[in-house]
Structures are given as structure tokens and as C-alpha cells.
Amino acid sequence: MARTSAGRATRRAHLLRCLLGPLPAAYSEYAAVGPSSAPRIWTLLVALFRARVGLHALGVSLIIGVVFAPSEGSAQAGDANAGKAVYERKCAMCHGVKGDGKGAGAELLDPKPRDFTSGVYKIRTTANKTPSDQDLFRIITAGMPGTSMPPWDVLPEKERWNLVAYIKTFAADKFKEAPKKLELPKEVSSSEASIKRGKEMYEAIECHKCHGNLGRADGPSRPELKDDWGHPIAPANLTKRWTFRGGASRTEIATRIANGVLGTPMPSFIDSVEKPEDVWHLTNYILSLGPESPAYATLVTVNGTTDAIPDDPNAEFWKKAAPNTIPLMGQVIVDPRNFNPIIDLVIVRGAYNDKEIAFHLTWDDPSQTTAEGRADAPGAAKKIAADAIALQFPSKIVPGTERPYFLMGDATDSVYLLRWEGGKAGEVSASGPTKLKTLEGGEVVSKTVYENGQYRVVIKRPLAGKGEERPTFQPSTFVPVAFQAWDGGAGETGTRMSLTSWYYLRLEPPQSNRRFVVPPVVALLTLVAMLLVVRAASRGRGR
Amino acid sequence: MNLLRSRLVQAALILIVSYLIFQFAIRPPAPFSVLSLYMGIVLLAVLVYVSSDSDSWRAFLRPMHATLVDPGKRALRLALMIVIPLLLGYYAYTQAAAKPQAPPELRAVHPAPPDTIQFRGKDFKIAGGDNPLRKDAAAIPKHVAAGGEIYVRNCMYCHGDNLDGKGHFAHGFNPPPANFQDPGTIAMLQEAFLFWRIAKGGPGLPKEATPWNSVMPAWEDRLTEEQIWQVIMYLYDATGQQPRRWETAHGAH
Numbered sequence: 047m048a049r050t051s052a053g054r055a056t057r058r059a060h061l062l063r064c065l066l067g068p069l070p071a072a073y074s075e076y077a078a079v080g081p082s083s084a085p086r087i088w089t090l091l092v093a094l095f096r097a098r099v100g101l102h103a104l105g106v107s108l109i110i111g112v113v114f115a116p117s118e119g120s121a122q123a124g125d126a127n128a129g130k131a132v133y134e135r136k137c138a139m140c141h142g143v144k145g146d147g148k149g150a151g152a153e154l155l156d157p158k159p160r161d162f163t164s165g166v167y168k169i170r171t172t173a174n175k176t177p178s179d180q181d182l183f184r185i186i187t188a189g190m191p192g193t194s195m196p197p198w199d200v201l202p203e204k205e206r207w208n209l210v211a212y213i214k215t216f217a218a219d220k221f222k223e224a225p226k227k228l229e230l231p232k233e234v235s236s237s238e239a240s241i242k243r244g245k246e247m248y249e250a251i252e253c254h255k256c257h258g259n260l261g262r263a264d265g266p267s268r269p270e271l272k273d274d275w276g277h278p279i280a281p282a283n284l285t286k287r288w289t290f291r292g293g294a295s296r297t298e299i300a301t302r303i304a305n306g307v308l309g310t311p312m313p314s315f316i317d318s319v320e321k322p323e324d325v326w327h328l329t330n331y332i333l334s335l336g337p338e339s340p341a342y343a344t345l346v347t348v349n350g351t352t353d354a355i356p357d358d359p360n361a362e363f364w365k366k367a368a369p370n371t372i373p374l375m376g377q378v379i380v381d382p383r384n385f386n387p388i389i390d391l392v393i394v395r396g397a398y399n400d401k402e403i404a405f406h407l408t409w410d411d412p413s414q415t416t417a418e419g420r421a422d423a424p425g426a427a428k429k430i431a432a433d434a435i436a437l438q439f440p441s442k443i444v445p446g447t448e449r450p451y452f453l454m455g456d457a458t459d460s461v462y463l464l465r466w467e468g469g470k471a472g473e474v475s476a477s478g479p480t481k482l483k484t485l486e487g488g489e490v491v492s493k494t495v496y497e498n499g500q501y502r503v504v505i506k507r508p509l510a511g512k513g514e515e516r517p518t519f520q521p522s523t524f525v526p527v528a529f530q531a532w533d534g535g536a537g538e539t540g541t542r543m544s545l546t547s548w549y550y551l552r553l554e555p556p557q558s559n560r561r562f563v564v565p566p567v568v569a570l571l572t573l574v575a576m577l578l579v580v581r582a583a584s585r586g587r588g589r
Numbered sequence: 590m591n592l593l594r595s596r597l598v599q600a601a602l603i604l605i606v607s608y609l610i611f612q613f614a615i616r617p618p619a620p621f622s623v624l625s626l627y628m629g630i631v632l633l634a635v636l637v638y639v640s641s642d643s644d645s646w647r648a649f650l651r652p653m654h655a656t657l658v659d660p661g662k663r664a665l666r667l668a669l670m671i672v673i674p675l676l677l678g679y680y681a682y683t684q685a686a687a688k689p690q691a692p693p694e695l696r697a698v699h700p701a702p703p704d705t706i707q708f709r710g711k712d713f714k715i716a717g718g719d720n721p722l723r724k725d726a727a728a729i730p731k732h733v734a735a736g737g738e739i740y741v742r743n744c745m746y747c748h749g750d751n752l753d754g755k756g757h758f759a760h761g762f763n764p765p766p767a768n769f770q771d772p773g774t775i776a777m778l779q780e781a782f783l784f785w786r787i788a789k790g791g792p793g794l795p796k797e798a799t800p801w802n803s804v805m806p807a808w809e810d811r812l813t814e815e816q817i818w819q820v821i822m823y824l825y826d827a828t829g830q831q832p833r834r835w836e837t838a839h840g841a842h
Contacts, residue, residue, distance in 0.1 A: 135827075136750070136751070139737060139738075139740075139741040139745075139750070140741065140750070149741070150737070150738040150741050150742060151738075151741035151742055151745060153742070154742060194745075194750075194757060196749065196750050196751065196755065198751070200751055200753070342760075344690075344691050345689065345690065345691040347688075347689075373760060373761040374761065375757075375758035375761035375762065375804075376746065376757075376758060378743075378746055378747075378758075378806065379804065379806040385746060447692070447694065447695075447799065448796070448801065449801040449802070450801060451791075451792060451800070451801050452801055452802055452804065453804075456792070459801075524691065524692055546761060546762075547761075547762050547763060547802050547803075547804055548801070548802050549691070550691040550692065552689055554689070560685050561682060561685035561686040564681050564682070564684075564685045565678040565679065565681040565682040565685065566678060567681075568674075568677050568678050568680075568681035569674040569675060569677060569678030569681075570674070572673060572674040572677045572678070573670060573674040576669070576670055576673065576674070577670070579657065580657050580658070580666065583654060583657040583658050584657070584658045
């Protein structure tokens with residue numbers, strides 16, 4: 047009963063959103079057109095019109111959605127023979143024709159593709175080792191975030207069920223035991239008390255040994271972790287829910303805690319927690335550790351201030367500054383390539399005053415390494431380098447869209463790097479990924495904090511650049527910017543890095559009150575113009 | 590219907606109907622600039638139509654004029670005087686309060702290919718060039734299979750397992766990796782064009798195609814001529830697309 051009324055409430059909320067949603071969307075659409083040369087009123091009309099048409103479309107889809115609710119969810123018996131053809135076309139490249147996880151692409155992948163002949167599956171909703179058909183179907187459909195397994199929802203549903211039937215044939219004996227459904231304890235909704243209890247449990251059952259004190263995958267056991275095939279395996283970063291292999295919903299997280307991730311060092315915890323419902327307290331704690339999804343920035347905003355800018359990365363000033371989340375990707379252009387980059391995002395905050403500009407960078411790195419070696423294990427045998435991060439700008443900021451080559455410039459156009467390495471920032475001029483020249487005599491200062499698997503660094507320099515090789519930053523201009531990062535502890539150095547292509551950075555002047563002055567003036571002027579037209583028209587008639 | 594006789598209503602109807610046609614009947618959707626150009630032409634045509642003779646022009650203006658002066662339309666006039674300034678004021682607010690957006694990056698998506706390129710030190714014909722590996726039909730499956738292996742070890746990370754441009758790194762890059770399943774990409778390009786793009790990558794693009802921001806590597810450093818042709822064959826085979834042929838005038842010589 048409660049369930050239906052909840053369903054009705056969400057449906058009503060949805061309906062309301064459909065009815066009210068399109069209008070602001072329309073406005074943002076023409077606002078996004080921004081300072082283009084397109085006639086603005088026309089844009090407004092088009093946008094309003096689109097909103098209305100969109101409303102109808104939404105209404106229709108709503109009806110369709112209610113009448114033809116998708117039938118997905120109920121398991122179907124697949125045809126293994128039909129699945130073989132699809133498998134060989136779509137899956138064999140990585141998982142191998144024989145299903146042994148040794149396809150042509152496997153070598154470069156990390157995590158490795160599943161070896162179906164083992165019959166071991168990470169993600170199950172079952173209490174025993176046999177996954178249900180539904181579990182396999184879900185992975186094929188939704189993929190495994192944070193791995194190379196993409197969602198195959200582009201395949202017709204029937205074909206996905208056929209694939210389920212086919213991959214089971216690689217280890218038929220492992221499926222002899224029927225899947226036994228895992229019964230989760232009664233759900234506990236999130237509350238402060240529940241999160242607190244979850245945190246206690248997190249420490250009591252030693253989650254932090256692998257996942258780290260704050261869930262950033264920096265636990266002391268991390269370097270020794272191996273999967274059942276002997277490959278090194280990283281614990282999940284619990285603050286990045288969108289990379290959870292088996293999904294990030296409450297039930298999915300609780301299920302992973304309860305029955306573990308098979309083939310990995312993540313065990314089942316349903317019997318280790320004090321009371322069964324602790325699984326839910328842990329879930330609530332994990333959900334409290336990070337956002338649901340990263341809101342990636344398209345523009346890096348650096349806000350103006352009249353105050354002094356603090357060096358301390360933990361200062362209150364920086365907590366108030368707006369974050370710009372930037373995704374980083376592997377460098378796969380120049381040898382040696384980096385197909386499995388460790389640092390996948392950096393949060394950038396910026397501020398400037400009349401003298402200097404400062405950047406506050408936050409990124410997760412499971413081990414702190416300096417040029418001398420790992421901070422926690424000096425003299426470790428593993429090949430390591432210093433952790434590093436860099437902001438890249440053109441050496442000279444010129445109007446127009448033309449920029450140096452994004453990968454650290456080239457022989458004709460060099461770039462300027464504000465580069466932090468192993469605790470100290472400096473300036474570098476680059477004309478290619480291996481052609482770096484340290485710039486001497488700069489006035490760059492930096493301060494570093496490394497805590498619980500996370501770096502927070504402030505890098506500061508004067509607004510004005512000295513000499514030919516340093517750019518000068520000016521308010522209200524768009525400045526090309528790109529980012530590079532290295533996890534030295536994982537052996538990343540040189541061209542083995544994570545990077546971005548060019549973004550724009552903008553120095554935003556301190557908030558003006560223009561937006562409150564202009565609109566009334568516009569409205570007033572319009573009214574006056576209209577009055578004049580009416581007057582002119584009535585005079586004309588009077589004549 | 591008296592209402593339909595009104596020139597003003599007619600003009601409005603023509604504008605609305607043509608907008609609907611331009612917006613929804615053209616596939617793939619026309620970009621905004623083209624749409625506004627078409628609508629401008631329609632608006633001109635409508636103005637020519639309503640002003641074709643002076644009676645018609647007067648009939649067109651009459652309802653507008655009436656709204657402005659008729660004592661009976663005072664309420665409507667008043668309402669408009671409130672609504673229009675408010676709308677424009679709100680519009681000005683959204684403009685003034687709008688967060689700055691990154692400037693648009695205009696680029697040529699499929700720039701004109703050069704006639705010839707230098708491939709590992711030798712002249713290589715692009716214009717009118719064909720894939721030499723297609724001559725031996727019996728060997729095609731072998732080449733496609735080899736191309737698949739090259740793809741999964743090099744291209745998949747951006748262009749995706751399913752060749753739909755949704756690889757591991759796709760969401761981090763702008764311009765995004767090409768989606769080969771899209772009929773607007775390889776299906777409208779010749780194989781030799783693809784050869785040029787693969788061999789020379791981002792750095793080999795002309796200026797109008799923003800070479801500084803493309804993350805496409807120049808594969809001539811890594812792949813042989815045969816390997817590039819093989820991976821091209823895989824792209825067409827795996828997506829079920831057909832390569833475009835050179836126009837006969839070009840292929841004749």
C-alpha cells in the first residue's frame with residue numbers, strides 16, 4: 047500500500063517536472079546561445095516554441111511509458127547457439143573466442159577481461175557462487191563502470207539473453223548448482239545515527255585496511271592486493287561511486303558488502319558484521335563519502351577577490367571557492383603510452399587579486415611519492431617516480447582560437463607549464479612532451495597537503511608574466527588551459543601520464559550588480575517605446 | 590472562416606507551419622544558423638505576399654493598428670504594455686546573469702583532403718586513391734580480422750568497443766572521438782580519406798579543423814600502410830557501412 051502511494055507521488059512529481067520543466071529549459075537554451083550574432087529575440091521565440099512542442103512530446107512519451115512499461119527484468123531463456131554468433135562479433139575481441147579472457151585486446155586492459163571458463167563472476171545477487179541469469183544480463187546491459195566493459199544495451203534484449211546462455215556454456219559445470227538468492231536484511235534508511243554506526247563498523251571490520259580511512263583506496267594493504275589470477279588489483283575508491291563495478295544504488299552497494307566480490311580480495315561481510323542490518327549502516331556511510339556523480343566543468347572559473355589569497359590548501363577560503371571538476375584521460379599518443387591512467391580527475395579551484403593568481407588542486411593518489419621515493423616505504427624495489435601535476439597554458443595568450451598543440455606544444459608553438467612535482471612547484475616551458483625546459487627566476491610558491499590518499503595543493507604566481515615564456519593573465523578573457531597528472535607511485539612519469547585536451551579558463555571579475563540594473567532599464571525603455579508608438583498611431587488616426 | 594481571411598493570421602500561420610516543417614521534417618536536424626536563414630527567407634516572402642497590393646497591406650496592418658488605437662481594445666493594449674516589457678526585462682536579466690560559457694569551437698568536421706601526402710617518406714595519393722587490399726576478395730576476411738586486432742589494441746580506447754565513439758577516454762575529450770556507427774562519418778567518406786586521417790591524425794589537420802585540440806594520434810608513426818588499410822576494412826565491416834566511392838570524373842584518370 048505504502049509502495050503504491052510512493053509510486054503515485056513520484057509519478058506526480060514527474061508529471062509536475064514535465065509540465066514545469068520545459069520553460070526554464072527553453073530560457074537556458076537561448077541563454078546558452080550567449081554573445082553570438084544570432085538575433086536574440088528570434089532565439090527567444092524559437093526556444094519558447096520548442097519548449098511548448100517539447101511539452102507535447104513529453105506528454106506523449108509519458109502516456110507511452112505508462113501503457114507500454116518495459117518488460118525488461120524478467121529472465122528469459124536464451125539460445126546459446128544464437129548467442130555464439132553475437133559473442134564472436136562483439137565480445138571475443140577481449141574475452142577471447144574460447145572465453146578464456148585472452149582476446150586480442152586483453153593484454154593492455156586493466157582490469158583484465160573476465161575469463162568465462164573459470165565460471166567466477168564478480169557481481170552476484172546470490173548467496174552462493176553461482177550468479178543468476180539476471181545478474182549476467184545486468185552486467186551485459188549496464189557494463190562495468192571503471193573497467194573496459196561497456197554497456198551493451200545497444201544490442202537487442204533477446205541477443206543479450208542469448209549471450210547469457212552462451213557464456214554459461216564456457217563453464218557449464220559451475221552452473222550446475224542453482225543460484226541461491228541472497229536475502230538482504232531489512233533496509234535501514236540513511237540518518238546521522240546510521241552513518242555514524244556505519245563508520246564504526248567500517249573500522250571494526252577493517253574496511254580501511256584496503257579502502258583507506260576516508261574511502262580513497264589508499265589503505266596500507268593496497269600494494270599487496272591480487273585477484274584470483276594473480277593480477278594486482280586496486281580496491282574501490284569509495285568516494286567515486288560512479289566507478290563501482292556492480293552499480294552504485296543502495297541495494298547494489300549493500301549486496302556487494304553482504305556477499306563480496308568473487309575472484310577479488312573483497313570478501314563477504316554478512317557474517318562479519320555485528321548485526322545483519324549493519325550492512326545497511328555501512329551502505330549509508332559509503333554513500334556519505336562522495337557525490338553520486340561528478341559534475342564535470344566545461345569552463346574553469348577563477349574568481350576575483352580583493353583579499354589576500356591564502357597559501358594553506360586547507361584554509362576556509364578554498365572551501366568556499368567554487369570547484370571545477372575536470373576528467374583526466376590516458377596519454378596514448380606518444381610512447382610509452384598510458385592505457386590505464388591512475389588519476390582520473392582533478393578538482394580545480396582558482397582565485398586572483400590585483401597582484402597574483404592562485405590555483406587550488408585536489409586529486410586522489412593512493413600513495414605519496416617524492417623524488418626520493420615512497421614516503422611510506424623508502425627504498426621500495428618497485429619502479430617509482432615523484433607524483434606530479436601540471437597546468438598548461440600557451441606561452442603567449444593571443445586572441446582567436448588558435449593554440450599550441452594540446453600535448454605540451456610543438457616546435458612552432460610552445461606552452462608554459464605551472465608544474466608541481468613531489469611537493470614543490472616550478473615553471474617549465476615545453477615544445478613537445480619530451481622537450482621541457484625549466485624556467486629559472488620565477489616567483490612561484492606552493493603549499494602541499496597530503497592526507498588520506500588525497501593531495502591538496504595551492505600554486506601561486508604573479509598575474510603578470512616575466513619574459514617571453516610566461517603568459518600574463520588578464521581578467522575577463524578566455525585563457526586556454528590543459529592539465530596533466532602523474533601518479534609516481536604507480537610508475538607514471540614522462541609520457542606515461544593522464545591528461546586533458548584544451549579547456550578554457552576565465553578570470554571572473556568580482557560579482558557586479560549589472561544583472562539587477564540592466565533588466566528594469568530594458569523594461570522601462572520598452573514601455574516608453576510602446577507608449578510612443580501608441581501615441582503616434584492615435585495621432586495619425588486623429589489627422 | 591473569417592479568421593483565416595485575415596492577412597495577419599495568414600502570415601502568422603505561414604510562419605508557424607514553415608517553422609514546424611524546417612524544425613521537424615528535415616532529417617538530420619538543420620543547425621540553428623540554417624534554420625534562421627530559412628525563416629528569414631520565409632519572413633521576407635510573407636512580407637512580399639501581404640504587401641502585394643495596397644488593400645492587402647492595409648488588411649494586414651489593420652488588426653495591429655486597431656490594437657494600438659481602438660478604444661474597445663484598451664484592455665488588450667494595457668496587457669501588452671505590461672507583458673512585453675516584462676518579457677524583455679526578464680530576457681535582459683537572463684543575459685546579464687548568464688554565467689560565461691566557453692567560446693564555441695567552430696571547426697570543419699570533414700575538411701577537404703590533400704591530393705597527396707607523404708607517408709613514411711614516400712608520396713601517397715589520396716585523391717582518387719583506393720584500398721589496394723580489396724582487390725583480392727578471398728583475402729578480405731583475413732584483413733578484416735587483422736584490422737579488428739589493431740582496432741582493439743589502439744583505437745578502442747577512444748572510439749569504443751562498439752565503434753560508437755564511446756570509448757574509455759571519450760568523455761574527456763573535445764572534439765569527441767568519431768562515432769563510426771553514425772551514417773554521417775565513414776559512410777560518407779572514401780577509404781583513402783580515412784587513410785589520410787588515420788595516418789596524419791590531429792596534427793595533420795588543416796587549421797580550420799583545429800589541429801591543436803584533436804587527440805587523434807598520427808598513426809603513421811605506429812602502423813604500417815597495410816595495417817592502416819586493414820583497420821579501415823574492419824571499420825566498414827564491423828559497422829556494416831559501405832565506403833563512399835570517388836566521383837567518376839575523379840576516378841576516370
